[in-house]
Amino acid sequence: MKKVLIISLSFLVCFTIFASIVISTPSTTLYLLNWGEYIDHELVAQFEEEYHCQVIEECVTSSEAMYQKITAGSTSYDVAIPGDYTVHQLYDEGYLVNLAIDDTRYENLNNYKDIFSTQLSDLMATYMVNEEGKEFNSYFMPYFWGAYSMIYTTDKEDVGSTLKSNGFKGLYDRSLFSSDVKIGMYDTARWIVASYLMANDYDPNITSYDGSKEDDLSTEIKNDAIEALQRVKFNEFGNDSLKRDVANGTLDFCFTQLGDFFDALYLVYDESEDDINFDVIVPETTSAFFDSMIIPKTYQNYDLANAFINFMLDPNHAYQNATAIGYSPTLKSVVSLYEEAAENGEYYYGEEGQDRSLTLKDFLAQYPMYLNPLVNSKTVYMFEPKSNQYLTTCETVLNSLA
Known part of the structure; x- marks a missing residue:
């Protein structure tokens, strides 16, 4: 199984790109607020090619820093990926907008109620509720958990x-x-x-x-x-x-x-x-814990932001992202893809006949908490x-x- 390595220099690269990139028109640019080492940049490049746009990524090291960036309002982030309690706080304080869950252009967003793992959905139903006890899960889409x-x-x-x-x-x-x-x-x-x-x-x-x-x-x-x-x-x-x-x-x-x-x-x-x-x-x-993709109210490109989130929720894209980053996938379909790949003899590392190799089946057997952290x-x-x-x-x- 191929795993795309996101090297530690990515944190520096994020800031370098953010500081030096030539300013693009808002209609062709998506501003992403993310963590270091936390996305497969091959997928980002694919999104840019498919949507004829440019993704400018800025990285932080904590949800608290992400909260400060979003609430300061000095940059119009289109998509951010904060931790669950920060998502809750941003929602409570009115900094999030509803995602385009009813727009037929975004099939994965349309199906958001049914795509996430059962244990994760149960946690969201318990913790991600407003003061009236109602879920607000149309404002965020779990990314990794x-x-x-x-x-x-x-x-x-x-x-x-x-x-x-x-x-x-x-x-x-x-x-x-x-x-x-x-x-x-x-x-x-x-x-x-x-x-x-x-x-x-x-x-x-x-x-x-x-x-x-x-x-x-x-x-x-x-x-x-x-x-x-x-x-x-x-x-x-x-x-x-x-x-x-x-x-x-x-x-x-x-x-x-x-x-x-x-x-x-x-x-x-x-x-x-x-x-x-x-x-x-x-x-x-x-x-x-789970980190989620959200659209802050300071966005400048709502359609492109929804397109990006929908793109990352595609099962094949989410599977590629999970193999690249190493965190546990949130989608039931991605869990199934892992199990199918394991039965088909794919490797977590290396290939058959190599001295240093590990089959995906053996990896999942040794570390069952990868697909089910709890x-x-x-x-x-x-x-x-x-x-x-x-x-x-x-x-x-x-x-x-x-």
Whole structure:
């Protein structure tokens, strides 16, 4: 199976293109706000050719940064791909427009109610609702999804077994391990607070230990999280670097998203002859996530934006995108395409007869959470939208280590 590698320089390329591109007329240009390493650029080129347009992509490193970009209004983004709780916040604050779900030119948008995986649809029905309890899923189309997880080394015998027994508790309690361990944490403030709460068997959305969800994080939780961070002394804070540092042995495990593991796995297969000495665990208690394609109200090209989203929802395009990026597909049809390809003997990496190869069938058997990120999870949350005051307090927790 061919996997298109999106190299780490793509983040720089996004900004370079955005800064230096010759200004085009709005009718032929689509402005895309995205993450780094998060789209197959062969598909982007195909869209440009089919629709005789130019896609200008700007990249950020967090949903919070994406929120700031969209709400600032200084750039007329046509399509953005923020995380679920940011989508919710943008909807609540009136920054999203309804997608063209009834326009017959966009077949995939027309069928949006029936195309996504059952578990993902159930999560959307629970968490992506407005104040009246009604779904607003015509404002966003899930792009990739997954669960918060931990990538860990298999070179230390007890790391994997300890994490499987204790879940996220292992992030904050070094005494659980028989030897010293090097731990990495994502440098996103909200994720840090959420990981601390889940490690202590709490809903990651609470603001007080009594279970309430007020506008701001309680002083008690804030102080406890700060104390936990200072006690555990994470060896590294980062983002894309974490998965690579577990793979190369710099870290023993890290908190991350499931797709980061599959990206790191393919990179090791492709770039070295080393054995695969790392694995992933999605704890029984975790939080799911999905990023979605949306049209901000500041758009300048509504028709082209809908055409792009419809294009990316095409099963064959979504399948190609998933094989390129490594995150779990949201479409039921893409899951079926993976299963069909596996039965037809396709390879996840390499080819028959090569020393370094892995069939897609063996890959899916070894990592069933790729197509079903929650296959081993029993208690599943999703991050709910929070006030700016809450997010500022989360930043205070992170900055306490400065």
